[in-house]
Amino acid sequence: MRNVDYEKLDGLALADLLARKEVSSAELMTCAIDLARSRGAALNAISYERYDESLVIARTWTPRGPFGGIPFxxxxxxxxxxRLPTSSGSRLLRDTTYARNATLADRFESAGLIPFARTTVPExxxxxTTEAACNGGPTLNPWDPTRSPGGSSGGxxxxxACGIVPVAHGSDGGGSIRIPAAACGVYGLKVSRGRLPMGPFRGEGWGGLASDGVLSRSVRDTAAALDATCGYEPGSPYAAPPAPDSYLDLIKRAPGPLRIAVWRQAWNDIPVAAECVAAVDHAVELLRAAGHELIDSAPPELDYDALVQSHADMLSANIVVSVDTRLGxxxxxxQDDDLEPVMRNGYDYGKTISTSQYIGAVGRFHAVGRILDAYMQDYDLLLTPALTQLxxxxxxxxxxxxxxxxxRRKIARYGTFAAIFNATGQxxxxxxxxxxxSGLPVAIQFVGRFGREDLVLQASAQIEQVQPWAHRIxxxxxQA
Known part of the structure; x- marks a missing residue:
């Protein structure tokens, strides 16, 4: 298979070629590795490459799951x-290795996704954004190399976005799937808290804020990946409501008329760029044409500054745990050069966090969850700008x-519509x-009630059907 043919197809289309024996996993892996060595290197998006050994694995791979055996x-x-060490973007944590896979890693492979490298992250x-010193320089936005690709799943x-793989793993503790998806023009779903496993080494991330998932060029790839990987893991502290039999089947049909709230403004009069508002306005037109009811609304009243502070407190406490565990x-x-300056300051700040501050942060997340749950009772979905600026x-x-x-406050003015839904778990x-x-993507965000990924995916698929984006590479x- 030629690279130019490979890059045009989403994961399920590649899986279909595999099932019909028109291509092999090794041929697909060869394309992915070639693109990773060229485009991935040009963007500084790839780390911990295991190209040769992954190609060997692909040659003997037994087809399985919805994706058969495609590069990941x-x-x-x-x-x-x-097989793949980690650094979490930090010089201090560089080359961390593991004796066994995470539950989610095993589920990815059972779905037919063959990992062959890692993608870059900030510390x-x-x-x-994704600009870690550990990576030897910033990761670049594939649409404009002078701009950020977002973070933390920026790589x-x-x-x-540049066609190395049609679907890749990401995680989201404050917008880390949705922000880079928006910045790079791909699809990114943050699932409900407890929908995907986080074990066996931990039960939660960042006090329940974080969840794993994927980024993809098509909605159906995300739906298929969710079908293959979701489900309760014994011992998990959280459980999402039961999933439908198949998210992939659901997105093949339109939902009934939905009542959708629309936000165009942010808390604290944080400016929202005209392009971001225009994207929401355009989506409103498309959704009305599809028969949905769109209701202009305003974000519910809450203390946004206090939420930002609680998010900062939670993350700084986790910096301390990560650093002190490694040092132990x-x-x-x-050492002075173990951490980047802002993270070193965050470590020092985290050392001052009291037990009451930590418990107060968790309590604030839960309180915000109650506020948004009460707000969402009147709506099936919420539509917002994904970001406040390009x-x-x-x-x-x-x-x-x-x-x-x-x-942290600067990030909170950029990803204003993101981290709140980590607090709520929606x-x-x-x-x-x-x-x-100039060719930059401008994204919207759909938000569902807790456990209602089905409606988020269905509405996303409706937008994709009338205005597809997967062809944009x-x-x-x-490397053009």
Missing amino acids: LLKDTAVAHV FCMAA AAAAV LTGKAL PPKLGYLSMREGTYLDF PAASLPALWTE ARPAS
């Missing part, structure tokens, strides 16, 4: 895999200078709705 990328984060996955979003294992003291220039969210709290998806004259200038 794992994010450089806490989903453990015996500790705690930024809305994954860039890899999907190595027996070394923390993808910023590289360096705008740098970890090289400033304080940790200022850094499903939310980012999808491209418009493209600027970003080709770095040097």
Whole structure:
């Protein structure tokens, strides 16, 4: 198979070719590796490459699951895999290895997804951009190399957008799937809390804020991946409501007329760029044409600054745990160059967090969940801008200078519509709705009630049907 043919197809289309024996897993892996070596390198999106051994595995792969045996990328984060070390974007955590796979890694492989490398992330996955010193420089947005690809799943979003793989692993603790999906023009779903397993090494991430998932070029690939990987893991502290028999089957038919709330403004008068509002307006037109009821609304009243502070407190406490655990294992003291400056400040700040602050943060997340749950009782879905501005220039969210709290507040003005739904645990998806004259994607966000990924996916598929985006492949200038 030629690269130009490979890059045009989503995961299920590649799986269909495999099932009809028109192509082999090894041929697909060869294409993915070739594109990773060219486009992935040009964008600095790939880490921990295991190309040769993955090609050997692909040659002897037994077809399985909905994807048969297609190339796949794992994010450089806490989903453990015996063949792929991790760094979580940190020099301190570089080359962390595992004796066994995470439950989700095993489910990915059972679905027919063959991991052959990791994708780049910011340090500790705690930024809305992907500019880690650990990676030797920033990861670039495939549509404009002067801009951020988002974060923390920035490498994954860039890899999907430029055709290296049609679907890649991501995780989301404050918008880390949806922000890069928006910045790179691909589809990104954050599932309901408890929908996907996080074990066996941990029960939750960031006090229940974080969840894993995928980024993809088609809604159906995300639906198929969710079908293959969702389900309660024994011992998990959370459980989502029962899933339907098949999300993939559901998106093949339109939902009944939905009542959809529409937000165009943010808390605290945070500015929302005209392009982002225009994307929402365009989606409103498409959804009305599909028979849905769209109701202009305003975000419910809540203390947004307090939520941002609680999110910062939770993340800083997790910085301390990550750093101190590593130092305890190595027996070394923390060195000046172990952490980037903002994360070092976050570590120092985390050392000051009291038990009452930590418990207060969890309590605030739960309170926000109650506020949004009460608000959503009047609606089937919520439509918002995915971001408050276009993808910023590289360096705008740098970890090289400033304080940790200022850094978190800056992110909160960019991903304003993202982290709140990590607090509530609701499903939310980012999808491209418009493209600027210069070729940048502008995304919207669908949010469902807790456990209602079905409606989020169905509404996303309706937008995709009338305005598809999977054919848009970003080709770095040097690799076009």
